[in-house]
Amino acid sequence: MAQRKIGDVILDVRNISLRFGGVKALTDISFDVREHEIRAIIGPNGAGKSSMLNCINGVYTPQEGSITFRGRTFSHMNSRQVAEMGIARTFQNLALFKGMSVLDNIMTGRNLRIKSNLFLQALRIGPAEREEIEHREVVERIIDFLEIQAYRKTPVGQLPYGLQKRVDLGRALAMEPQVLLLDEPMAGMNVEEKQDMCRFILDVNDEFGTTIVLIEHDMGVVMDISDRVVVLDYGKKIGDGPPEEVRNNPDVIRAYLGTSH
Amino acid sequence: MTTPAPVLTVNGIEVIYNHVILVLKGVSLQLAEGQIAAILGGNGAGKTTTLRAISNLLKGERGEVTKGSIELRGERIENLTPADLVKRGVVQVMEGRHCFAHLTIEENLLTGAYTRKDKGEIAANLEKVYTYFPRLKTRRTSQAAYTSGGEQQMCAIGRALMANPSVVLLDEPSMGLAPQIVEEVFEIVKDLNQKEKVSFLIAEQNTNMALRYANYGYIMESGRIVMDGAAEDLRNNEDVKEFYLGMGGGQRKSFRDVKSYKRRKRWLA
Amino acid sequence: QAKEQFFPVLVYRTGAYAPNGTPWANGFIDYLKLTNARGGINGVKVIWEECEFGYATDRGVECYERLKGKNGGASMFQPLSTGVTFALTEKAPVDKIPLITAGYGRSESQDGGVFKWNFPLAGTYWVAADVLIQHIAKQEGGFDKLKGKKIALVYHDSPFGKEPIPLLQERATMHGFQLSLLPVAHPGVEQKSTWLQIRQQRPDYVLLWGWGVMNSTAIKEAQAVGYPREKMYGVWWAGAEPDVKDVGAGAKGYNAVTMQHGAEPNAAFIKEILDKVHAKGQGTGPKEEVGQVLYVRGAISAMLAVEGVRRAQERFGKGKVMTGEQVRWGLENLELTQAKLDALGFKGVMRPISTTCQDHMGAAWARIHTWDGSKWQFTSDWYQADEQIIKPMVRAAADKYAAEKKIQRRTPQDCQS
Amino acid sequence: MAFFIETVFGGLMAGMLYALVALGFVLIFKASGVFNFAQGAMVLFAALAMARFAEWYPQWLGFDNLLLANALAFLTAAALMFVVAWLIEALVLRHLVNQEGATLLMATLGITYFLDGLGQTLFGSDIYQINIGMPKDPVFILEGTFEGGILINKEDLIAAGIAAALVAGLSLFFQKTATGRALRAVADDHQAAQSIGIPLNRIWVIVWCVAGIVALVAGMIWGSKLGVQFSLSTVALRALPVIILGGLTSVPGAIVGGLIIGVGEKLSEVYLGPLVGGGIEIWFAYVLALVFLLFRPQGLFGEKIIDRV
Amino acid sequence: MFYRENGQFKTSYRDDQQIFPIAQDRWAILALVAFAFVGVPLLADEYLFRAILIPFLILSLAAIGVNILVGYCGQISLGSGAFMAVGAYMAYNAFVRIEGMPLIVALLIGGLCATLVGIVFGIPSLRVKGLYLAVATLAAQFFADWAFLRIGWFTNHNPSGSVSVSNLSVLGWRIDTPVEKYLFCLGVVVVFALLAKNLVRSAIGREWMAIRDMDVAAAVIGIRPVYAKLSAFAVSSFIVGVAGALWGFVHLGSWEPAAFSIDRSFQLLFMVIIGGLGSIMGSFFGAAFIVVLPIFLNQFLPWLGGLFGLSVSTAAVSHTEYMIFGALIVWFLIVEPHGLAKLWSIGKQKLRIWPFPH
Numbered sequence A: 001m002a003q004r005k006i007g008d009v010i011l012d013v014r015n016i017s018l019r020f021g022g023v024k025a026l027t028d029i030s031f032d033v034r035e036h037e038i039r040a041i042i043g044p045n046g047a048g049k050s051s052m053l054n055c056i057n058g059v060y061t062p063q064e065g066s067i068t069f070r071g072r073t074f075s076h077m078n079s080r081q082v083a084e085m086g087i088a089r090t091f092q093n094l095a096l097f098k099g100m101s102v103l104d105n106i107m108t109g110r111n112l113r114i115k116s117n118l119f120l121q122a123l124r125i126g127p128a129e130r131e132e133i134e135h136r137e138v139v140e141r142i143i144d145f146l147e148i149q150a151y152r153k154t155p156v157g158q159l160p161y162g163l164q165k166r167v168d169l170g171r172a173l174a175m176e177p178q179v180l181l182l183d184e185p186m187a188g189m190n191v192e193e194k195q196d197m198c199r200f201i202l203d204v205n206d207e208f209g210t211t212i213v214l215i216e217h218d219m220g221v222v223m224d225i226s227d228r229v230v231v232l233d234y235g236k237k238i239g240d241g242p243p244e245e246v247r248n249n250p251d252v253i254r255a256y257l258g259t260s261h
Numbered sequence B: 001m002t003t004p005a006p007v008l009t010v011n012g013i014e015v016i017y018n019h020v021i022l023v024l025k026g027v028s029l030q031l032a033e034g035q036i037a038a039i040l041g042g043n044g045a046g047k048t049t050t051l052r053a054i055s056n057l058l059k060g061e062r063g064e065v066t067k068g069s070i071e072l073r074g075e076r077i078e079n080l081t082p083a084d085l086v087k088r089g090v091v092q093v094m095e096g097r098h099c100f101a102h103l104t105i106e107e108n109l110l111t112g113a114y115t116r117k118d119k120g121e122i123a124a125n126l127e128k129v130y131t132y133f134p135r136l137k138t139r140r141t142s143q144a145a146y147t148s149g150g151e152q153q154m155c156a157i158g159r160a161l162m163a164n165p166s167v168v169l170l171d172e173p174s175m176g177l178a179p180q181i182v183e184e185v186f187e188i189v190k191d192l193n194q195k196e197k198v199s200f201l202i203a204e205q206n207t208n209m210a211l212r213y214a215n216y217g218y219i220m221e222s223g224r225i226v227m228d229g230a231a232e233d234l235r236n237n238e239d240v241k242e243f244y245l246g247m248g249g250g251q252r253k254s255f256r257d258v259k260s261y262k263r264r265k266r267w268l269a
Numbered sequence C: 001q002a003k004e005q006f007f008p009v010l011v012y013r014t015g016a017y018a019p020n021g022t023p024w025a026n027g028f029i030d031y032l033k034l035t036n037a038r039g040g041i042n043g044v045k046v047i048w049e050e051c052e053f054g055y056a057t058d059r060g061v062e063c064y065e066r067l068k069g070k071n072g073g074a075s076m077f078q079p080l081s082t083g084v085t086f087a088l089t090e091k092a093p094v095d096k097i098p099l100i101t102a103g104y105g106r107s108e109s110q111d112g113g114v115f116k117w118n119f120p121l122a123g124t125y126w127v128a129a130d131v132l133i134q135h136i137a138k139q140e141g142g143f144d145k146l147k148g149k150k151i152a153l154v155y156h157d158s159p160f161g162k163e164p165i166p167l168l169q170e171r172a173t174m175h176g177f178q179l180s181l182l183p184v185a186h187p188g189v190e191q192k193s194t195w196l197q198i199r200q201q202r203p204d205y206v207l208l209w210g211w212g213v214m215n216s217t218a219i220k221e222a223q224a225v226g227y228p229r230e231k232m233y234g235v236w237w238a239g240a241e242p243d244v245k246d247v248g249a250g251a252k253g254y255n256a257v258t259m260q261h262g263a264e265p266n267a268a269f270i271k272e273i274l275d276k277v278h279a280k281g282q283g284t285g286p287k288e289e290v291g292q293v294l295y296v297r298g299a300i301s302a303m304l305a306v307e308g309v310r311r312a313q314e315r316f317g318k319g320k321v322m323t324g325e326q327v328r329w330g331l332e333n334l335e336l337t338q339a340k341l342d343a344l345g346f347k348g349v350m351r352p353i354s355t356t357c358q359d360h361m362g363a364a365w366a367r368i369h370t371w372d373g374s375k376w377q378f379t380s381d382w383y384q385a386d387e388q389i390i391k392p393m394v395r396a397a398a399d400k401y402a403a404e405k406k407i408q409r410r411t412p413q414d415c416q417s
Numbered sequence D: 001m002a003f004f005i006e007t008v009f010g011g012l013m014a015g016m017l018y019a020l021v022a023l024g025f026v027l028i029f030k031a032s033g034v035f036n037f038a039q040g041a042m043v044l045f046a047a048l049a050m051a052r053f054a055e056w057y058p059q060w061l062g063f064d065n066l067l068l069a070n071a072l073a074f075l076t077a078a079a080l081m082f083v084v085a086w087l088i089e090a091l092v093l094r095h096l097v098n099q100e101g102a103t104l105l106m107a108t109l110g111i112t113y114f115l116d117g118l119g120q121t122l123f124g125s126d127i128y129q130i131n132i133g134m135p136k137d138p139v140f141i142l143e144g145t146f147e148g149g150i151l152i153n154k155e156d157l158i159a160a161g162i163a164a165a166l167v168a169g170l171s172l173f174f175q176k177t178a179t180g181r182a183l184r185a186v187a188d189d190h191q192a193a194q195s196i197g198i199p200l201n202r203i204w205v206i207v208w209c210v211a212g213i214v215a216l217v218a219g220m221i222w223g224s225k226l227g228v229q230f231s232l233s234t235v236a237l238r239a240l241p242v243i244i245l246g247g248l249t250s251v252p253g254a255i256v257g258g259l260i261i262g263v264g265e266k267l268s269e270v271y272l273g274p275l276v277g278g279g280i281e282i283w284f285a286y287v288l289a290l291v292f293l294l295f296r297p298q299g300l301f302g303e304k305i306i307d308r309v
Numbered sequence E: 001m002f003y004r005e006n007g008q009f010k011t012s013y014r015d016d017q018q019i020f021p022i023a024q025d026r027w028a029i030l031a032l033v034a035f036a037f038v039g040v041p042l043l044a045d046e047y048l049f050r051a052i053l054i055p056f057l058i059l060s061l062a063a064i065g066v067n068i069l070v071g072y073c074g075q076i077s078l079g080s081g082a083f084m085a086v087g088a089y090m091a092y093n094a095f096v097r098i099e100g101m102p103l104i105v106a107l108l109i110g111g112l113c114a115t116l117v118g119i120v121f122g123i124p125s126l127r128v129k130g131l132y133l134a135v136a137t138l139a140a141q142f143f144a145d146w147a148f149l150r151i152g153w154f155t156n157h158n159p160s161g162s163v164s165v166s167n168l169s170v171l172g173w174r175i176d177t178p179v180e181k182y183l184f185c186l187g188v189v190v191v192f193a194l195l196a197k198n199l200v201r202s203a204i205g206r207e208w209m210a211i212r213d214m215d216v217a218a219a220v221i222g223i224r225p226v227y228a229k230l231s232a233f234a235v236s237s238f239i240v241g242v243a244g245a246l247w248g249f250v251h252l253g254s255w256e257p258a259a260f261s262i263d264r265s266f267q268l269l270f271m272v273i274i275g276g277l278g279s280i281m282g283s284f285f286g287a288a289f290i291v292v293l294p295i296f297l298n299q300f301l302p303w304l305g306g307l308f309g310l311s312v313s314t315a316a317v318s319h320t321e322y323m324i325f326g327a328l329i330v331w332f333l334i335v336e337p338h339g340l341a342k343l344w345s346i347g348k349q350k351l352r353i354w355p356f357p358h
């Protein structure tokens, strides 16, 4: 295994607060993510983990706080900018394009990079066709990587849940992101499948050097693969540090892990 | 050990989606009265389909049972509507939450009691659900769509309990729940099972949990039951240990160390 | 082989305009039945086929295409809707089939020099509009009294409803009355604001250029805002039983212009139809409807077509089946004298019609009839539309059409053919 | 001034009538997520039935009493609407559980064609009358204050009263009862609703039945105003901006939307129309609705459109 | 047995990206197109051309346009009739006002004007969704109905508001006879269908579908909703506009705004839903169903009645036609809610595994 070099801070979240009417989803959250690391976010249900990703992603606009990505600071980013800067994500409640095939779903991940305009695409000659084939090759590599060759042309709506999760990951990978935000990628999988998924995540992290932010409830997974863990509870940060340290943090045990772990 | 009479018997059913996709290829299983049975299996094995077949929710997915029979306490139920089944005490918690997005959490829970009349009982039951899931109580006035994934999952489970069921079909109850809550959910299952004699049929990926609480287990693969047995036995089965519990060789393997080329266990050639 | 002359019949017995379309169609068919009962057209039997088009232009076109070649070819078409008339005006010359648009269609098609295949027999919308103004002037005591008067035109917002506008505007400038235009959207069930405006403007007269349900709605709204029905004048297509039937007494006093006929329960041909068709159990619609306004209109339309064929036979051979082209000649040289009309049983129903190459209309006479609460009664004498006004307008419009279409005016030789 | 008041008043009355038709749409949409294209056809069908039975009963039974004839006809038509609702559920909806909105919309379109054909076959395609004794002539009030007084239409007033009562009753029903809640649940997710024992079949029959009765009342009032014939079904198009403005899922929204649209379109037609040649009220109603939507995309009272990942 | 892709290995992505990856399909379609160009003109009669084939082709084209917007991009439109009208009237204006205007250019101008109008009425889609959006498109519909009646300029100040064109020709080829008209329409339709198919299987098509299926997720992967929605409106209304121009120029010859009324909008929407949302092929199926079935029933029912010695009145036929048509729509939806195109692909699927049932 290639030795990963954990680099400088690539993504820095400062004092984020997010409210929905009376609900305080996030209160004054700060943490950072270093290049090439696997950063886990854990916390009980409703703690605000997904909302955190949504803020980074530009889906939600936090009322307070800022986000710094590669030296540029934003108080709000729009989704398109975020995507262009190289942040991709997967979703907790599958947000695949149901009516499209696996191949097309993953191809949408390449759309940002497509240059040819509408007319060339309509005529599908020369550059447009070449471009389409180039991207198709990339996507095929991802499909191979995720071992979903057999489902290429199947509409994703018909796939079992676990495979849909993989396609979701594939779509994010197709963006060739620098930072990949994963929201419970392993929910609804058995151990064997979780192992597969971990393997994919680790491979991406190793081979492409992609930084990963991971939300996961399976503590086994979190402990095994993450470099540092942030713990949220009721919208507040209650812990941050290497897995071992977090696991022994009494607040975390009380709020999240329960006694049996 | 004398096995109690079966509440639910599935006899060699075949299910086809969209007239062409054959998904279940002769599945038979039984759920004994007052017991907890688990269906285990990988993604796409057909667990959800089996549960849907039992609760008659296939039609909406354009699927149909083409062979075999399903009996509830000796009565054939293939032609009953889901509502009839709920009246007979069979409720399914659907995979993927399926809360009523526009209704508040509390309204969601109350619709669960649709088949019941007694206002007092309903109110008591609501309180019970809130004590099971205090988180829901704090979010009771939010529209379900705007609650977190885990909260929705609790809501879906709570909603089913509101029907005061005697048989519950749970489809991946642990999905998306924090470990503590997973434990709690299974404790609730145990509690209901022991105190109120509710029978459970649980489709689960969290094999470890499921086998800890279940009396009996079925392992499914590609639309067939490939192994079944008392939960105890399954837990000690080497294959199950390795492939479902991640404990090959008695030791839990680190997720970091999984090899890139790993042969998978396949019962079916 | 039996000699059969084929009459395609476009009808609309369904949809928004069915209440009006049905009696027309029944009258048309009954008259054809009568013609056969009378021995056909010099022995040539009339056959027909209905095609339902629901007043939709594209379905009308489909019907035309379907029927035009059937049974040896269509003798003529009666498009029975302004939209279909427009569409068929383009197609008929190619297929060499004449179009009869008795009392509807495009007014400029009176000009046979340009519109070789169109026959707006017995009158056009311009005729109707002109007569209405004449009648109003008469009520007021002369054209000079029109000065400063307010006349509102409530019209169906479609080419049908817009046809009279140029003529009315012409007349308005001539006599100095004020014309206000109030369009009503299809199908015309929503007229509240129109009538609020009328209540505000308090026009001296309201001309109602409607069709179908729009008419009865207008009368009801007039009642609701208290506009006197006596001051309302409908067009030819707004003066039949379905327009007032369900308003009943509320429509009492409402007037409409009618080109030639009205409700004619006592006409000879009606008696004959009852006798030779209905009495034999072959009537097309209910007996009560026979002799009503739209029924009679259908029958007259059929009669004009039949007489066109008869006239053609006079030139191309009696007792023969005529082609569309021959029927066209017949229609262009119609000479329905009073005597002929009387013989056909139309005595008192209509005035003579005679067409020429230049004039495809053949007569420009109209009367006013009034709903007395239970039936239509004539309340005026005959008026003739003013040629001086209409002719130049027809000419100008036809020339414009010819220029657009790059059509040459027909030469005198062509008129002979 | 008097004219302005009159116009506003006329608009309000028209608006109540739109609301009545809109109500049928809202009921079905709310309760099953189906955008019921057939509402217009149902209005026509019900009105035809009512008109014809009121005509036939005296003939069949040989009596001559308008009130009795109307009452009998109303009951018969209501029963007929019940049968229609039941058939629609058994033959159509039951087989389309859990399908997308577009599919269901299309199915209601099929129903529209069917009802149109059936209605005309059974009851004829002529123009018929519903005479429920509505006063037709106008009254004038405040004749002292304004020249010519202000025109009030008694018929409209009565119709608006009926509409208001109906709407008030139904909104109570929806907000307060368990069935109301069940209906909303069904609209959100057919399958989940089934899974907890809500009997879709019965719910649908009930809702379509209620919508059928609403259609009957709407058809009766409109029919008495306009006469019963085919075009009656097009009043549905006038009701569309109303429900959109009020919110597809809101019963009170139908009323408020109706009033706004009614007044808006009448004022526009009367005051703006003459400047541009008239006939603008239809599109103006839609534009008005659109303007509101730009500020509130779910309509005034509609449930918030859920937009979440 | 014979309909299989076995043995057909794709050696390049280009092969795999063909419109019809299975050779049998490819040949069948080529044969069909060839037959349409060569065989049909030899076999069909005038009635078939004028009353069925030409309307079918033009409406198929319009349905393709609508399908791009509704089926691919998920934006419900009830204003297609308006866009057709814009296409027709603006093409007319280009044609009669500019001397020597070539037909094709006039049609394209019609399409471009429709595009502009489409974009304007598409703007609300950035904020308003679903059925609520339908109201924006309905506003377009009613506004167009009104504008073409009321604003004299559009109709070249023709008092009745009705316009007509004639003397059509393309590069010296006069389009007069039904066969010529048919071939012209066929040519246009084939070209546009091909372009549309290319679009929907390219990046832009994927953006549309992504927006349709889940707009928030689409935004997160960098798709701009504004661009995707408006481009769908633009492309759709362009195609619909051209179809409108063809409808006026080639099919009707002379028309009034009623030719593009709301009924037309609904008709197009039905075609798309019955044919299959998100399927170019489905647009053809849908158009065939909606155009041909009523005509067929209209002629078939009296014939059927005749067999049993009944003479059925026109009205009864028409009412029965309505009922059967409605019942068939429902029936098809129950059999396959995703439209005829899906039914077709299931059929092919069955054929592929034939003779085995699954």
Ligand SMILES: Nc1ncnc2c1ncn2[C@@H]1O[C@H](COP(=O)(O)OP(=O)(O)OP(=O)(O)O)[C@@H](O)[C@H]1O
Pocket (backbone or CB within 6 Å): A158, A159, A160, A161, A162, A163, A188, B017, B018, B021, B023, B041, B042, B043, B044, B045, B046, B047, B048, B049, B050, B061, B062, B095, B205
């Ligand atoms: N509506 C459907 N149409 C077609 N195929 C379907 C449909 N639903 C499920 N399938 C197919 O049926 C098979 C079994 O699916 P099912 O959902 O029962 O699996 P599962 O065991 O519950 O998997 P998971 O653990 O991922 O939930 C899968 O291959 C899936 O692709």
Ligand SMILES: Nc1ncnc2c1ncn2[C@@H]1O[C@H](COP(=O)(O)OP(=O)(O)OP(=O)(O)O)[C@@H](O)[C@H]1O
Pocket (backbone or CB within 6 Å): A020, A023, A024, A025, A043, A044, A045, A046, A047, A048, A049, A050, A051, A052, A092, B139, B142, B146, B147, B148, B149, B150, B151, B176, B178, D308
């Ligand atoms: N759009 C919204 N409107 C209102 N409340 C919201 C919204 N989004 C999230 N919330 C609330 O914010 C809180 C945090 O939600 P979030 O989805 O971030 O939780 P989470 O940590 O991801 O939980 P889980 O593990 O269950 O997925 C929850 O209580 C949720 O109800």
Ligand SMILES: [Mg+2]
Pocket (backbone or CB within 6 Å): A049, A050, A051, A092, A183, B148, B149, B150
């Ligand atoms: Mg979450």
Ligand SMILES: [Mg+2]
Pocket (backbone or CB within 6 Å): A161, B047, B048, B049, B095, B171
């Ligand atoms: Mg499952």
